[in-house]
Amino acid sequence: MSTPLESWVEESARLTKPSKIVWCDGSEAENDRLTAEMLSDGTFIELNQKTYPNCHLHRSNPNDVARTESVTFICTRQRDDAGPTNNWMVPADAKEKVRPLFDGAMKGRTMYVVPYIMGPANSPYSKIGVELTDSAYVAASMRIMSRMGKIALDRLGRSDDFVPGLHSLGDLNPSRRFILHFPEEKLIWSVGSGYGGNALLGKKCFALRIASWMAREQGWMAEHMLILGLEDPSGKVTYMAAAFPSACGKTNLAMMVSALEKQGYRVWTVGDDIAWMHVGSDGMLRAINPEAGFFGVAPGTNAKTNPNVIEAAHKNTIFTNTAMTAAHEPWWEGMDGAPPAGTIDWKGNSWTPGNSTAAHPNSRYTVPASQSPSLSSHWEDPEGVPISAFIFGGRRARLAPLVYESHNWQHGVFVGATMASETTAAATGAVGVSRRDPMAMLPFCGYNMADYFGHWLAMGPKLKNPPRVFHVNWFRKDADGKFLWPGYGENVRVLKWMLDRIEGRAAATETPIGNVPAPSSLTLDGLSISRDTLNELLKVDSADWSEEEQAIGQFFDKFGERLPPAICQEQKALASRLSRSAVATE
Numbered sequence: 030m031s032t033p034l035e036s037w038v039e040e041s042a043r044l045t046k047p048s049k050i051v052w053c054d055g056s057e058a059e060n061d062r063l064t065a066e067m068l069s070d071g072t073f074i075e076l077n078q079k080t081y082p083n084c085h086l087h088r089s090n091p092n093d094v095a096r097t098e099s100v101t102f103i104c105t106r107q108r109d110d111a112g113p114t115n116n117w118m119v120p121a122d123a124k125e126k127v128r129p130l131f132d133g134a135m136k137g138r139t140m141y142v143v144p145y146i147m148g149p150a151n152s153p154y155s156k157i158g159v160e161l162t163d164s165a166y167v168a169a170s171m172r173i174m175s176r177m178g179k180i181a182l183d184r185l186g187r188s189d190d191f192v193p194g195l196h197s198l199g200d201l202n203p204s205r206r207f208i209l210h211f212p213e214e215k216l217i218w219s220v221g222s223g224y225g226g227n228a229l230l231g232k233k234c235f236a237l238r239i240a241s242w243m244a245r246e247q248g249w250m251a252e253h254m255l256i257l258g259l260e261d262p263s264g265k266v267t268y269m270a271a272a273f274p275s276a277c278g279k280t281n282l283a284m285m286v287s288a289l290e291k292q293g294y295r296v297w298t299v300g301d302d303i304a305w306m307h308v309g310s311d312g313m314l315r316a317i318n319p320e321a322g323f324f325g326v327a328p329g330t331n332a333k334t335n336p337n338v339i340e341a342a343h344k345n346t347i348f349t350n351t352a353m354t355a356a357h358e359p360w361w362e363g364m365d366g367a368p369p370a371g372t373i374d375w376k377g378n379s380w381t382p383g384n385s386t387a388a389h390p391n392s393r394y395t396v397p398a399s400q401s402p403s404l405s406s407h408w409e410d411p412e413g414v415p416i417s418a419f420i421f422g423g424r425r426a427r428l429a430p431l432v433y434e435s436h437n438w439q440h441g442v443f444v445g446a447t448m449a450s451e452t453t454a455a456a457t458g459a460v461g462v463s464r465r466d467p468m469a470m471l472p473f474c475g476y477n478m479a480d481y482f483g484h485w486l487a488m489g490p491k492l493k494n495p496p497r498v499f500h501v502n503w504f505r506k507d508a509d510g511k512f513l514w515p516g517y518g519e520n521v522r523v524l525k526w527m528l529d530r531i532e533g534r535a536a537a538t539e540t541p542i543g544n545v546p547a548p549s550s551l552t553l554d555g556l557s558i559s560r561d562t563l564n565e566l567l568k569v570d571s572a573d574w575s576e577e578e579q580a581i582g583q584f585f586d587k588f589g590e591r592l593p594p595a596i597c598q599e600q601k602a603l604a605s606r607l608s609r610s611a612v613a614t615e
């Protein structure tokens with residue numbers, strides 16, 4: 030009798046018609062074989078094996094360089110279950126439309142059966158997925174990003190408890206590209222892209238979109254959050270999870286080298302992108318990192334912004350769409366000065382100054398987490414680490430103070446639900462346009478976001494000790510457009526303030542949006558920052574926030590009656606605190 034997995038593989042092979050099926054075991058020997066095949070067919074380019082042992086460069090099709098939200102769909106029977114922020118199709122219609130693109134798509138190609146575990150192999154909170162793909166690059170990347178191969182098959186046994194994901198490169202034509210999620214049957218279909226979030230199905234598709242649906246059904250949380258541990262001078266580690274939209278330095282924060290290391294404050298990495306969190310037997314919210322690697326943006330990464338990943342990505346790493354120097358080393362903008370002579374750009378052409386960037390702005394490193402010097406010794410704890418704080422953040426040039434703390438859980442959910450970030454030139458071409466991105470989940474929530482806010486509200490009371498909720502903004506600028514806060518390793522000072530709040534040792538000043546640090550409560554020694562700058566960093570301008578409150582209302586209008594009353598209450602409470610404060614300062 031076939032297992033459920035074997036039956037699905039056979040059914041998918043009947044549709045896609047591969048010339049060969051390879052069941053991946055995740056072994057080193059298998060990886061060597063795949064690597065050799067990719068080197069011979071040009072999928073991989075060998076990097077300098079002396080300075081970058083076992084590192085390779087992959088160049089994706091130039092029309093396939095990033096996640097594509099416009100062709101990403103949540104397919105539920107009812108439109109309202111996907112909600113106003115997701116693209117939606119009826120499941121049957123989606124299958125009818127996209128099945129023909131899979132029909133014969135793997136002719137002349139190999140189908141790799143990629144079983145994987147999201148989460149530590151021995152955690153009760155981990156889950157199994159299986160990706161069928163005709164891309165060896167995807168199979169090799171999944172080996173870094175998850176616990177892939179025999180380890181997953183052994184855990185699965187004859188069970189049908191896995192999330193199937195069918196992936197084909199198709200013809201890579203953007204008009205025939207679809208990333209479909211069927212949360213009601215826990216199924217993923219992806220065709221027409223070989224890149225990142227579209228193709229490594231364990232990451233955004235399973236660990237966020239499908240998992241967020243599962244998490245609501247089962248009473249846990251699947252969030253777009255880094256997980257870090259802040260060690261204090263006594264050696265005690267306090268864990269925090271943080272959600273920031275893209276281009277806000279999530280990986281850098283998760284892997285930070287602390288500016289207060291000499292004083293005994295150190296940051297340990299548990300995860301850089303996704304957190305799965307359950308109510309633990311101790312009543313704490315316990316977080317695991319479902320991933321096993323980092324798929325980070327290369328440009329801007331250097332020894333100052335993220336020394337840990339620079340060290341980690343010197344072996345066993347796949348680089349995608351970076352430039353390559355004449356010495357066959359990876360190179361990207363913001364690495365160190367100008368590209369050396371003889372550099373080849375991300376498309377494989379010789380690079381000349383003045384042209385476009387040498388590396389693609391969304392070029393990536395795919396590196397095993399175990400190679401980071403900052404990795405926490407608790408990163409694979411089966412029960413997860415206890416979360417004491419949530420940090421929301423965004424890029425706000427004018428509006429938001431460096432840090433503020435919410436009044437309570439319900440207010441904290443409102444703070445997360447109203448997150449927004451301003452676009453950067455590199456990302457979109459339109460600078461400073463603010464995009465609402467609740468909990469940084471806008472592109473990743475697999476169901477109606479109004480219900481998602483409701484799920485957040487319901488989680489707080491289940492916890493004996495709900496995490497305190499903070500909001501940060503490293504990106505406030507002065508009138509000349511200069512950043513007020515130095516950022517990077519200095520951000521530990523803000524984490525320390527949060528820790529001191531949790532421990533009841535830091536003073537705060539009440540404002541209409543929440544509590545900001547009393548200026549003397551921030552540890553600023555060794556940093557030259559004037560009192561005026563500090564005041565500017567912590568300022569809350571009621572007139573600006575009243576405008577923000579209006580914009581928040583417009584965003585919430587999308588959700589109509591489905592928006593939880595507690596969220597409307599919080600908005601009204603904010604409006605009234607703002608008008609009281611405006612009257613007081615008149």
Ligand code: O2Y
Binds near residue numbers: 224226275391
């Ligand atoms: O462009 C892509 O496909 C990568 S998206 C990504 C990758 C790693 C971590 N986060 C993200 C994201 O878009 O949030």
Ligand code: MN
Binds near residue numbers: 253302
């Ligand atoms: Mn992300």
